[in-house]
Amino acid sequence: MSAILETYESFLSISMQIGLKTYSIGRVVLQEPVLEIPERQAVTEYAMSIENTYDWLFTLLALFTCIGAYLIFKFFARRIKIQRSVLQRKVEMRTSEISKQKEELQKQSEELKNAYEEIQMKNMAIEEAFEHLSNSYAKLSDLNREKDGMMSIVAHDLRTPLNNIEGLIHLLTLDGNLNDDQKEYITTIRAVVKRGNEMIRDLLDINQAKKVKPELKITEFSIDQFIKSWKINFDKPLSNKEQKLHISGNYESILVKTDMGILSRIMDNLMSNAMKFSEKGKNIYLDINPINDNLQIILRDEGPGISEADQLKMFKPFVRLSARPTDGEHSNGLGLSIIKSLSQQLGGNVEVQSTLGEGTAFQILIPVLINTPAEKVLD
Numbered sequence: 001m002s003a004i005l006e007t008y009e010s011f012l013s014i015s016m017q018i019g020l021k022t023y024s025i026g027r028v029v030l031q032e033p034v035l036e037i038p039e040r041q042a043v044t045e046y047a048m049s050i051e052n053t054y055d056w057l058f059t060l061l062a063l064f065t066c067i068g069a070y071l072i073f074k075f076f077a078r079r080i081k082i083q084r085s086v087l088q089r090k091v092e093m094r095t096s097e098i099s100k101q102k103e104e105l106q107k108q109s110e111e112l113k114n115a116y117e118e119i120q121m122k123n124m125a126i127e128e129a130f131e132h133l134s135n136s137y138a139k140l141s142d143l144n145r146e147k148d149g150m151m152s153i154v155a156h157d158l159r160t161p162l163n164n165i166e167g168l169i170h171l172l173t174l175d176g177n178l179n180d181d182q183k184e185y186i187t188t189i190r191a192v193v194k195r196g197n198e199m200i201r202d203l204l205d206i207n208q209a210k211k212v213k214p215e216l217k218i219t220e221f222s223i224d225q226f227i228k229s230w231k232i233n234f235d236k237p238l239s240n241k242e243q244k245l246h247i248s249g250n251y252e253s254i255l256v257k258t259d260m261g262i263l264s265r266i267m268d269n270l271m272s273n274a275m276k277f278s279e280k281g282k283n284i285y286l287d288i289n290p291i292n293d294n295l296q297i298i299l300r301d302e303g304p305g306i307s308e309a310d311q312l313k314m315f316k317p318f319v320r321l322s323a324r325p326t327d328g329e330h331s332n333g334l335g336l337s338i339i340k341s342l343s344q345q346l347g348g349n350v351e352v353q354s355t356l357g358e359g360t361a362f363q364i365l366i367p368v369l370i371n372t373p374a375e376k377v378l379d
Contacts, residue, residue: 162193162200169193216259216345223251223288223295230264234271241327242281245271249288256295256368262342263366267297269335269342270362274301276325278359294348295368300361306354314352315340339364 169186172178178186227247238245274284282302289296303323306314310321317337339362340350348366 162196165189166193217261218257219260220255220257221260223254223256226260226263227251227288230267233268234275237275238284241275241278243275243278243284245284245286247286247288249286251288251290254290258295258346258366258368262346266339266342266346266364269339270297270299270364273335274299274303274360276327276329277301277303277323279303279326291365293367295366297364297366298361299364300359302359305356305358306352306360307356311352311354315350 169189172182172186231245231247234245271284278284278301284302285298285300287296287298287300303326305323307322310323313319314321314336317334319337343350343364343366346366346368348364351363351365352360353363354360
């Protein structure tokens, strides 16, 4: 309290000095002294009143502080309550979502479990079927080997009597005392023997074509000499049907390396089909040309053509097409199948172009080692 009084007295002294100076300077304006010096008792009373005023102020300040703190506390408490409520709703929503996801996962897990069990059952069935197929394949392989062996034996056994019949017929023809009926019988027997030999040869060709690695007899020969020798076999059949073969191409000076026997069988079947399904007096065109390291053979006839439906199945064995031989010739349905199989053995392929009523063209493309005579000398 004493410190407050001393401070107040200092304040009054300084104020009075300032008032006197102001009075002396502006006497015209101020006619009386600025302040009168109070007595000590008045100063003491004044200090007491200020102290009481400060007490009330501090009391009010403390009260307002408490009220403010309470209001702030209530504000933050309400805010926390709201946030807690929002957070609780979010937790409940998230919990609900998790529960639904859990149910879906459980459902998917159950489905996967059922699918796994079903897959296991199918795998067991597949394993059983595979084992059955393996056993069946082994049995079929054995049967196929037995069939191949049996076919070779049957072919040999069938050829022997046919050759004997051919020999006996030849002996009969040596006797000049045969009448016309006997000669006709001999001609018929020869045709039957020839047909039987052709059938045996076709069956052996089909059987040979099924081998994974057929044995090829590669030789070097002239295409020109090959075609001349091959054509002789068809001079008489062509004459009998009044048909004519036209040969063209740039092949006269070409030497090739391939299996001559298989190439001859391909040419035989192509020519036989062309003659068989063409009317009398029609033309057959054979075109042979080298293309890079391939030999291209195109044989075209003027027959009835092959329908699109027949073209889808024409290379299958024992399949007879809608077209029929024009002069009662025999057809076993193996010719085209043999052509494709033998071409594949030589590493080649077969393509066909045909239009009904306009004829058919077969193209054989065989990869061969082609040399000219000059190149052969260099080798």
